[in-house]
Amino acid sequence: MQLWFSERETDNINVKWKVEQTLYSKKSQYQQIDIVEFTDFGRALILDGIIQTTVYDEFIYHEMIAHIPLCIHPNPKKVLVIGGGDGGTVREVLKHESVEKVDLVEIDKEVVDAARKYLPELAGCLEDPRVTVQNVDGFKFVQEKTSYYDVVIIDSSDPIGPAVGLFAKSFYKSVHKILKEDGLFVAQTESPLFNKELITDVYTGIKEIFPVQYLYTAGVPTYSIGPWTFTLGSKRYTKEKARTLNKKIGLKYFNEDVQKGAFLLPQYIKELL
Ligand code: SAM
Numbered sequence: 001m002q003l004w005f006s007e008r009e010t011d012n013i014n015v016k017w018k019v020e021q022t023l024y025s026k027k028s029q030y031q032q033i034d035i036v037e038f039t040d041f042g043r044a045l046i047l048d049g050i051i052q053t054t055v056y057d058e059f060i061y062h063e064m065i066a067h068i069p070l071c072i073h074p075n076p077k078k079v080l081v082i083g084g085g086d087g088g089t090v091r092e093v094l095k096h097e098s099v100e101k102v103d104l105v106e107i108d109k110e111v112v113d114a115a116r117k118y119l120p121e122l123a124g125c126l127e128d129p130r131v132t133v134q135n136v137d138g139f140k141f142v143q144e145k146t147s148y149y150d151v152v153i154i155d156s157s158d159p160i161g162p163a164v165g166l167f168a169k170s171f172y173k174s175v176h177k178i179l180k181e182d183g184l185f186v187a188q189t190e191s192p193l194f195n196k197e198l199i200t201d202v203y204t205g206i207k208e209i210f211p212v213q214y215l216y217t218a219g220v221p222t223y224s225i226g227p228w229t230f231t232l233g234s235k236r237y238t239k240e241k242a243r244t245l246n247k248k249i250g251l252k253y254f255n256e257d258v259q260k261g262a263f264l265l266p267q268y269i270k271e272l273l
Pocket of ligand 1: 030051082111158162188
């Protein structure tokens with residue numbers, strides 16, 4: 001019998017994916033975790049019925065959430081990743097030679113353990129000696145340190161359950177505090193077609209906290225309802241002076257043109273800001 005996974009995008013839209021096999025299925029303290037193999041997009045991490053990443057196109061999202069901020073910073077050494085338990089973002093961060101330390105703060109240990117076992121192309125990097133994994137709530141973690149990180153990357157799940165606090169203005173204030181005086185951060189901020197209010201709220205909040213702020217986009221087919229947004233707040237550095245990356249570090253999406261073009265926004269997105 002053929003298996004299909006149905007992802008609810010909105011009350012009125014479900015997207016169906018053909019499944020070859022289910023590799024892992026467990027309810028953790030925080031969420032239902034499934035790892036399945038899709039026919040066309042390969043292995044996928046699904047949390048509470050929402051696809052987080054697939055091995056087929058994860059490079060787009062992970063390169064865009066990591067390299068845009070890391071190239072805007074002239075010399076990123078200490079990086080904090082909040083969420084991101086699959087390891088894909090950390091893998092991209094480690095491609096920057098200047099990076100000496102990466103702290104991954106993922107609330108759910110079971111996500112990290114499952115990714116280590118079933119998604120080694122993403123989570124294999126977590127064995128790198130520069131990486132420390134902590135299974136605590138990112139919202140609380142950022143309240144505990146001051147002036148510590150060069151770059152913070154918020155690779156959270158959708159704003160439901162444990163991730164709700166990661167979209168709050170009070171959280172971005174703590175992120176501002178945990179960053180060094182020239183630090184910057186980026187957060188994944190959902191779909192500009194289906195999460196308009198959230199994008200406006202986050203951007204407006206960040207504008208009140210950080211002197212420099214940008215929204216940029218990328219198309220990630222796994223997030224099937226169109227383009228995806230990322231919101232960046234910076235204490236000092238602007239996109240105009242972004243570094244370029246050595247082409248030999250194994251990138252499939254990001255390049256100099258993408259670094260510039262990602263910030264060009266269509267009118268309907270500009271109007272959200
Ligand atoms: N790329 C993905 C997306 O846009 O859907 C996000 C992937 S990553 C797997 C999201 C992770 O954030 C999940 O593993 C989840 O457990 C974690 N998370 C949610 N709330 C969190 C919190 N408050 N602190 C730390 N991690 C959190």
